[in-house]
Amino acid sequence: MAQITLQNLAHSYYPNPQSDKDYALKEMDHVWQDGGAYALLGSSGCGKTTLLNIISGLLRPSHGRVLFGDRDVTDAETAARNIAQVFQFPVVYDTMTVRDNLAFPLRNRGMEAGYIKARVDQIAAMIGMEEMLSRKARGLTADAKQKISLGRGMVREDVNAILFDEPLTVIDPHMKWELRTQLKQLHRQFGHTMIYVTHDQTEALTFADKVVVMYDGRVVQMGTPEELFETPAHTFVGYFIGSPGMNFLDARIEGSRALLAGGGVVDLGAGYGPVSGHSQIGIRPEHALLTDEEGLPVTIRRVEDVGRHRIIRAELNGHAFNLTAPEGLAITPDMTRVVFAPGKVNVYADDWRVTPRAAAAGRAA
Amino acid sequence: MDKTVNNKAWFLVLPVLVLVAFSAVIPLMTVVNYSVNDTFGNNQFFWAGLEWFEEMVTSSRLHDALGRQVLFSAIILAIEVPLGIFIALNMPKKGFWASLCLVLMALPLLIPFNVVGTIWQIFGRVDIGLLGRGLAAIGIDYNYTNDALDAWITVIVMDVWHWTSLVALLCYAGLQSIAQAYYQAARIDQASRWAVFRYIELPKMQGVLLIAVLLRFMDSFMIYTEPFVVTGGGPGNSTTFLSIDLVKMAVGQFDLGPAAAFSIMYFLVILLVSWVFYTVMTNLDKAEGQ
Numbered sequence: 001m002a003q004i005t006l007q008n009l010a011h012s013y014y015p016n017p018q019s020d021k022d023y024a025l026k027e028m029d030h031v032w033q034d035g036g037a038y039a040l041l042g043s044s045g046c047g048k049t050t051l052l053n054i055i056s057g058l059l060r061p062s063h064g065r066v067l068f069g070d071r072d073v074t075d076a077e078t079a080a081r082n083i084a085q086v087f088q089f090p091v092v093y094d095t096m097t098v099r100d101n102l103a104f105p106l107r108n109r110g111m112e113a114g115y116i117k118a119r120v121d122q123i124a125a126m127i128g129m130e131e132m133l134s135r136k137a138r139g140l141t142a143d144a145k146q147k148i149s150l151g152r153g154m155v156r157e158d159v160n161a162i163l164f165d166e167p168l169t170v171i172d173p174h175m176k177w178e179l180r181t182q183l184k185q186l187h188r189q190f191g192h193t194m195i196y197v198t199h200d201q202t203e204a205l206t207f208a209d210k211v212v213v214m215y216d217g218r219v220v221q222m223g224t225p226e227e228l229f230e231t232p233a234h235t236f237v238g239y240f241i242g243s244p245g246m247n248f249l250d251a252r253i254e255g256s257r258a259l260l261a262g263g264g265v266v267d268l269g270a271g272y273g274p275v276s277g278h279s280q281i282g283i284r285p286e287h288a289l290l291t292d293e294e295g296l297p298v299t300i301r302r303v304e305d306v307g308r309h310r311i312i313r314a315e316l317n318g319h320a321f322n323l324t325a326p327e328g329l330a331i332t333p334d335m336t337r338v339v340f341a342p343g344k345v346n347v348y349a350d351d352w353r354v355t356p357r358a359a360a361a362g363r364a365a
Numbered sequence: 366m367d368k369t370v371n372n373k374a375w376f377l378v379l380p381v382l383v384l385v386a387f388s389a390v391i392p393l394m395t396v397v398n399y400s401v402n403d404t405f406g407n408n409q410f411f412w413a414g415l416e417w418f419e420e421m422v423t424s425s426r427l428h429d430a431l432g433r434q435v436l437f438s439a440i441i442l443a444i445e446v447p448l449g450i451f452i453a454l455n456m457p458k459k460g461f462w463a464s465l466c467l468v469l470m471a472l473p474l475l476i477p478f479n480v481v482g483t484i485w486q487i488f489g490r491v492d493i494g495l496l497g498r499g500l501a502a503i504g505i506d507y508n509y510t511n512d513a514l515d516a517w518i519t520v521i522v523m524d525v526w527h528w529t530s531l532v533a534l535l536c537y538a539g540l541q542s543i544a545q546a547y548y549q550a551a552r553i554d555q556a557s558r559w560a561v562f563r564y565i566e567l568p569k570m571q572g573v574l575l576i577a578v579l580l581r582f583m584d585s586f587m588i589y590t591e592p593f594v595v596t597g598g599g600p601g602n603s604t605t606f607l608s609i610d611l612v613k614m615a616v617g618q619f620d621l622g623p624a625a626a627f628s629i630m631y632f633l634v635i636l637l638v639s640w641v642f643y644t645v646m647t648n649l650d651k652a653e654g655q
């Protein structure tokens with residue numbers, strides 16, 4: 001087991017990349033802690049699979065290095081890296097039985113038969129396929145195939161890391177929840193580094209200690225679920241995490257105040273230096289409160305009850321703006337203003353978050 | 366809802382029936398007619414019953430030709446199938462070289478049979494052929510016109526040259542349909558080259574291999590033109606395969622009765638062996654699916 005370091009890593013699928021656009025992964029420097037459970041989130045085509053394939057050695061990066069601990073493995077074969085990977089597209093060996101499928105990675109490493117049998121039975125129990133061990137894998141349902149694929153990824157105990165590329169897409173929600181619990185348990189038990197790719201933020205937030213968000217070939221933020229929620233490093237993170245996502249309003253930043261493009265002033269709760277480029281402020285719907293007192297005027301379009309809270313679809317200065325109303329708050333017709341929770345407003349310049357100059361000083365002022 | 370019953374609909378099948386009758390059934394019936402009659406021409410027939418069949422079944426001439434035929438088909442299948450798979454596995458997967466390979470491989474398949482025969486007939490000649498003279502120059506005693514073994518080798522090498530491409534191209538198509546993820550998974554699972562072939566590539570090629578084996582079996586079992594052009598069935602009778610023998614009998618000796626009985630049995634053997642091949646291989650497939 002080892003810490004995985006990506007140094008100046010970049011990858012292009014073209015032999016002679018010209019511009020930034022030709023890179024599936026833009027230059028990045030990241031450290032993946034030994035034993036961490038990471039969720040990798042991002043929209044389609046942002047480079048998640050590419051990143052995993054580089055870590056596992058299926059792809060050689062066009063620039064930069066990959067280190068396992070202190071060892072440079074950039075040119076090391078997949079076999080030498082000792083990594084397990086579960087693919088987005090479930091791979092089963094059709095002509096083998098389910099048992100042989102699960103045993104395959106162990107047999108190829110020459111493990112002894114007794115150990116293989118015990119380990120395969122254990123994994124089969126985890127994925128709920130004990131009954132089917134002697135069946136041929138051909139003709140199994142899509143979710144059974146995905147489970148076998150997942151099981152083959154988990155069967156080895158000695159791996160440096162396990163990479164999961166959307167491993168549960170066709171599995172029904174109940175089983176999905178169960179398998180995710182099993183994965184967490186496996187993580188606690190063996191402490192493998194795990195990287196789990198998903199489109200689904202609930203899946204990401206429940207699985208991982210650290211969530212990594214990718215956008216357009218870049219890792220835009222690596223942090224705890226709280227960090228992603230409270231201080232998204234990029235407007236994409238704000239928009240992608242949370243449902244509904246963060247609200248962004250064009251604004252000019254002056255010290256600890258933001259002057260909205262459509263009129264109105266917002267207290268930022270912290271002082272900022274001069275902000276250049278396209279400046280915006282971002283507010284989570286959860287941090288915006290509907291009120292009948294002082295605040296910015298909003299027009300309510302629709303209220304959606306989603307169970308624990310309600311989502312209010314509104315308009316502020318002519319732009320869509322979402323708020324949430326906690327359970328129990330009665331919405332009355334004269335509630336036409338919105339106030340932002342102090343200190344929960346983030347400032348963005350050209351989509352990247354600007355850190356306040358001195359948070360404490362700002363708040364004291 | 367009840368289906369409308371209208372027996373006149375059968376008339377719609379009539380054109381196909383007529384077509385098949387003219388293209389297959391009637392010619393075949395002519396053969397059947399010859400096989401149970403004796404004739405000296407002039408459309409005069411004398412009933413012979415199963416006499417020709419009995420004669421043919423016990424004829425050592427036919428037994429020898431059948432033996433040679435089976436040996437020939439077995440040898441070329443044993444060479445062309447593994448060789449075709451091997452070539453397919455080693456062909457480039459994409460880009461310029463893949464296209465070039467495909468074109469080069471397809472070339473022998475596009476050459477008419479008698480031209481293939483002529484090419485090899487000349488190629489192997491000891492007096493003017495590149496192969497014949499080349500072998501003579503390095504001191505190998507090779508002459509397909511008077512040495513049976515040399516004749517066999519020439520005919521087999523010619524068939525391998527002509528038809529291995531077909532097996533290779535079919536296998537190549539099967540291999541191309543394998544998703545990249547399978548190879549990636551195999552690398553992650555540290556599968557050996559053999560395991561990749563055995564568990565990923567071979568299962569994907571099974572369907573096309575069945576077709577390749579069937580086609581090559583039927584074609585080789587009926588082979589006529591190429592060996593006839595090269596060796597004319599000789600030296601002696603050493604390369605006289607079933608078709609060649611049949612033509613000798615029917616056209617050369619004008620033994621129409623025995624030749625017709627021979628054709629029918631020949632046809633039935635091919636049908637039987639193809640059916641056995643097909644059933645065995647598809648059942649194998651099903652058994653694996655259990």
Ligand SMILES: Nc1ncnc2c1ncn2[C@@H]1O[C@H](COP(=O)(O)OP(=O)(O)OP(=O)(O)O)[C@@H](O)[C@H]1O
Binds near residue numbers: 013042044045049
């Ligand atoms: N083999 C390839 N050749 C060329 N371009 C590729 C190849 N594989 C991926 N790409 C491109 O690289 C970019 C990143 O692809 P990647 O598969 O890593 O995305 P992803 O985040 O895994 O997407 P998804 O969520 O759809 O799986 C995409 O623009 C894709 O079109």
Ligand SMILES: [Mg+2]
Binds near residue numbers: 048049050088165
């Ligand atoms: Mg992907």
